[in-house]
Amino acid sequence: MGVPGSWNLVFNDDFNSLNTAAWTPYWFDDCDLKSVKNNVKTCSSNVRIANGEAVLQLSDVSSGALLSTNPNDGVAGHTGFQFTTGYAEARIFFPGTCETSIRNWGAWWTAGQAYPSTGEIDIAEPLAGDMWSVYHSAAWKKSRVVPGCWAGGYHTYGVLRKPGANEVYYDGVLVHSYATSDNVSPHYLLLNIGVWRGARILGEAGAMRVDYVRVWE
Template sequence: MELRRSPWCAMPAGALALLLTALAGCSGSGGGPASSARPSASSSRASRSVMPLGIPGDWHLVFEDEFDGTSLDTAKWSTGNPFAPGAIAPPVNDKELDCYDAAQVAVRDGMLHVTAEARQQTCGDRTLPYVSGMVNSRDKFSFTFGALEARVNVPAAAPGVVANWPAFWAVGADWPHGGENDVMEGLHGLVCAHFNSAAASTGSCSDTGLTGWHVFGAEWQDGRVDYYRDGILVATLTQGITSAPMWLMLDNAVQPAIGGPTSLPATLSFDYVRVWQRRSPSPTGSSAA
């Protein structure tokens, strides 16, 4: 399985670095400064009625998880690889250096935590040097078009440098034809957003560090995706945008040739994940378990 941004990842390292540099100059800094304050469960509950940050429209909420409990809500999420499920599972991209271990996923203090650490583990037919976690909503929630948003604490390897290969994204079942929407992904120490499909792979990266707490969002429309960082529109993509239903993916992978510098242990945390759709959606707009 070569999921997870493989059109970009397959590029030679030098070419990818040049592309990211060029994109960084076009995207802007992507919002205000990081907040170091850790959100409380009560603040999450109080904010449930809010609309997508900076994304205009008449929205209704179709999915939310505020992570206010003490364990993962298995009515909404599964752990591990959605294509090869199990308590210990191989990664979705063969270039990752980590196995997925359900024990690396925890809900506490009003947040979801996905922790990568150095521990040798066998998964599939390989033994890898690291373990980490993934959660996904396959067969539990999917949607076509709408706004998706998460408040994320992005791990840092150094001030402003994203550690490892964290991501908040959505993917269609028939990949790459179903598409892949990477709302927040750490590439070469930068926060990036891009859309991959069989037709095209385009994206944009920050020109400043976006570690710590930030809100990452996207509005997925027919033939267009707008990306937001801390409520500020930072990129619009119109090539290769698909219209098949997607489910949500949250993971914290390790691969320094693609992501940022390896810095372990490292925890990717989510205050909330939400999805909205317009109150008068297009006929193809839907959400389904």
């Protein structure tokens, strides 16, 4: 949706099971202080597959969840996935309501192997209840609040990586575009949930749910 052209599907996960050849369910060290992202330890026990979704939740205020396709994380049997130019999209449910805003600190993003020179693309990142699209690199940071209600429902969030530029699409609509300085270095995929300022919802009620992740080139 929203990105016309002739595309070849190169990565597709509908989360009927946890494909550990593609994903590692923590950041390098399972539920260890070395595994912290978004202010929490990333614990495989907080990731589960149910009803064709990846469910990422907080078990307490210091323990969250993460999925990564980083091929260089050193986990045995994990080959991972990276891409350069192309379109990456996920269909995600972020917890909260339109009246109360997005809860917890979830994120759908991609990253290169040598931050910040190889860049980081935060496709959808709720910060203090608002939805943000953020780009980090050694040269600059580009960020934008995306208006609308993104809490309590399923939406698609995607990024089109092109040489020297990114385009971010929500529900097939272009919401953010900017120049890049990462030389379209290979990026891996990440999904995670942590804690930010404001109300925190622990357990399944505050889970981030991912219906699918797909990449086209």
